[in-house]
Amino acid sequence: LIALGVMRHVKTGGSIRGQGFQEQTAPMVIYTSTQGHGCIQKAVEILGFGSAYLRKIPVDSGYRMNLDALRTQVQADRAAGLLPVCVAASAGTVNTGAIDPLDDIADLLVAEQLWFHVDGAYGGLGILVEPSLYKGIERADSLAIDPHKWLYMPVECGCVMVKDAQAMRDSYSLVPSYLRDDTAMPWFSEFSIQQTRGFKALKLWLVMQQIGVEGYRELLRHDMVLAKSLQAKIRARDDFELVAAGPLSVTCFRYKRQGMADLDGLNRKLAETVQREGKAFLTTTELNGQLVLRACIVNFRTTEADLDILLDAIAEAGGRVPTGD
Template sequence: MTAIPSAQTSPLPPGTESFDPANSEAWEALRALGHRMLDDMLDIQSSLTHRPAWQELPATKRHLFDEPAPIEGIGADAAYDRFRSHILPYGNGNWHPRFFGWVQGQGTPLAMLAEMLAAGMNPHLAGFNHSPPMVERQVVSWLAQLMGIPGAGGLLVTGGTAANTHALGVARFAAVRARGGNVREHGLQHWPEGPTAKPLVFYGSVETHGWARKAAEWLGLGDRAFRRVPVDAAYEMDLVALRGMIERDRQNGLDPFCVMGTAGTVNTGATDALPAIAQLCRDESLWFHVDGAFGALAVLAPSVRDQMAGLELADSIAFDLHKWGAMPFECACVLVRDPAVNHDTFRANASYLAETSRGVSAGGVYFADRGLDLTRGFKALKVWMQLQASGVAKLGRIIEQNVTQAQHFARAVLAHPSLELLAPAPLNIVCFRYRADALDDDTLNVMNEELLLRLQERGIAVPSSTRIGGRFALRLAHVNHRTTDEDMALVLAAVTEIGDELVGELVAARAQRGP
């Protein structure tokens, strides 16, 4: 048996090049730089409260990103100095305790270190016989149990768009197969029965995230196949309208195959009536998918778990761990109740990927046969390490903390004479605006947009925005594990202060113009 060399550093042979350090001294220099990097990142993360929530990259530093590719390198220390001066201070702010924009998670210090470990190992997660795929299979199994569908198949993907599109692709495959066709072999236009096959259509509310249109286009269904269902006053899917649309579409020669419920809509945090949708899908023989991009993880929080009732009835679920799961980007999960249909949708045979009875290739390309990607990174390690270290219960408590803080903020908006709640806030998203009785909606829209920009540009906080009934809304989407009650109070005070400031400017401008 060939001996494995002992663990010691050897210089590279003359004339040999590598991206590894060339000798022991160079290894020690890189080690020192690595410790500096780690110290810098932990120093910043431990002092975020005292830093701006966001700051724009100055014009004087933008020239770096217009430079041509370096033909000769400047060395690791100099490259890191450029990172510290031109990149590190100028992110979008999502790691800050007063970041509430777009439903973006903050990451955790431990998960950051796990990312380093994953990159250091650099395993290929198509499958095969090594420990990293075992970690992902365990994480997916944990998540399936937590969502109430133990034994479901699935995998980790880049984000909610990929996860939801994956699930819709499985639903499309299952629907075509149930109708005697093979979408993988013939596509949608060349089924055995020819071009007279009815066009497939699927349903989601008008509040469904933009992934659905992309998925319809990418899967060859076309945007017209995405049937947008009206919502009620709570921004939940109108089930009477849904039933009517399904009936009319069938009468008009269309072929419904899937209904998508949303657990936590992107605009307001509303959750569709998932149990009722599940029953409708059983009655109508339709696939039931749940887009739980951020809301699905509320099943871990006892006080709001009831809002997620019906998740356990889904044929497929998609959700992001880099949102309410606090993981660094990118990390989402798709679960399919029937692992066999997931496998049948994606499996492929290639001689260079053949499974062997022993060795590295034993077990085959498990994940590549269950998704689009062959090459996959080790996303599961950060989830595995954080849950091992902190436990599921702590994540549930943080989710409850976020909901409590958001609900308190919503009540404060309702109680404030200069603020207006623009939509119900059932979970953790608060849509509101500053208002003054003498100003019309058009003026208030302009004013609130300026208010948002000043909040961000002054580094106070980073909410995002949306439109509710044509009105510009500040949108506070709270999935932030670093936020304190003091942070929430500071944001509320800053909104009213800047709003008052803008009203004062408007009054002064009108006075200057005269009657």
């Protein structure tokens, strides 16, 4: 929301704060992928662009934004008299951990003069372990990261970075006389929506003093290694199907059982059962029209043994479901 608010300020030449959208001659269009996080649509709606002008671009077989489809859609919107302004790419989608082709997208956006936002809320910090996967992320105009996801912080602890600090300040700065102090540093409220706020960064700062960047690198590597191990275990079993082996710490899969026609219903029931019985916290999502189990390893206390417990618990619960259900 904050990052796209800065983009809106820049793309309207600053008039948005005084005139709103009243001086806009063409509707502005924003692009994300079909795997983009729901917060993108929510921000588009809150900021007044309207979800009718949010384009959800198809993805490739690895669930990454399809660059050709993006290019075609941008050109089609221009031809229709619309104004493309921003692409919100993903550096680690929630569903599968997929990382969009950031460098290629950046090349396209330079040519088209669009704002480049990267949603790295979950997966952006995987760059500490596999930097080659993130080529082009440094070209983003804005970047979102949530330390309360993969840096193990208590909720909430979010972070947004904007390359043009002055544009960010111009988008939000409003300092009333009772707060004005020309000798002080800028107020943090000049760079975002909130004025009074808690010291959310303190918990992250404290952990950084204890383990540092290298400590975090090893913890993230641990999670990613376990995800690869889980994927190997699933491939080795006949009662499971690996659906998406993401590059980070997310694995999507399904339990299979002979004689069960409704695998979507079965897997939904199994996720609920495993959670209710306290064996594991497992979620579900949809990929290519089918419901899948989603295991996201973002706890440094997870062990190899936990992976076996997870799969065995699912299989055991699946065996208890009557064939006709």
